[in-house]
Every structure is written in C-alpha cells, then in structure tokens.
Amino acid sequence: MGIRRKGEVFQLLVWPLLMITQIFGVFFNLGVLIALLLPFGRDVAFGWQSTLKTSPETVYQLVSSLATPWSFVPQPHPTREDVLQSRFSYSEGIRSLSLPAMTSWWPFLFYATVFYGLLVRICLLLWCAVSLRAALRAFPLTMPGTMHFFGV
Secondary structure, three states: OOHHHHHHHHHHHHHHHHHHHHHHHHHHHHHHHHHHHOOOOOOOOOOEOOOOOOOHHHHHHHHHHHOHHHOOOOOOOOOHHHHHHOEOOOOOOOOOOOHHHHHOHHHHHHHHHHHHHHHHHHHHHHHHHHHHHHHHHOOOOOOOOHHHHOOO
C-alpha cells in the first residue's frame, strides 16, 4: 500500500476521533449551561480574583471586550461597579462582597459559555463531519488492495 493510500486511510481514522472529542465538548458545554440554569430564580453568585496584579478597571475592560458578540442582549456583562464590588479576597472573605454585584456575573458566564464554548464546539463538530464525509467520498473501495487492507 502506497504512502498516499495510507494518508487516505489515516484521514478515515482521524476524523471520527476528532468528532468524538467535539461531541464530548458539546455535551460538556450543555452540562455547564444546565448547571448555570438549574438554580434559576435563586441567588447564584460569582466573585472574581486574580493572581496577577490586575485592577478592577482592567477586568471590566476584558469582560466588556469578551462580551462584544452578545452586546445587543440585556445585561451582557457586569457593570464597572459590579466588577469592583465582586472582587474576592480570601483574607477578607465573602461578607464584604455585594450580592447584586456577584449575581450580575451569571448572565455573562452563560453567554460566554454559549458563544465561546457551545457554538465553537458545534462549528468544529460540523467541520469534522463534513471533512469525514469528504474523506469517505475520496476513498474508493474498488481499488486493488482495499479489501485486503480491511482484512477481507
């Protein structure tokens, strides 16, 4: 079997493995979204902390930049004040944090998971499926030695 033929067979093996990883990624992100929605109607609070010397203003700029794709929805990200009031520190504990500021994070986390997690995985899964289909179409089973390769 020639090198080109082995490359074609390799493609037939790689695309299904990549599809499996993307299917796992899709279900993982769906699980994260369900976990974010399950306590709907109750207080779901998030704080932020960084090991970097980062100011709340820098975090706000980063969060607002990340939220650009869904900036048209209501409350796409926490406000400057919410970011400032939800900064967590182990030495201070959670008592000093504002509950409304901490609850303002969950819509951002939900949208970020949908856009950067679920949609990316769905696009990659579709790309893998299309590529596998193309690889199968390009692999003629009538060539001499093909059936021998599959043990027939």
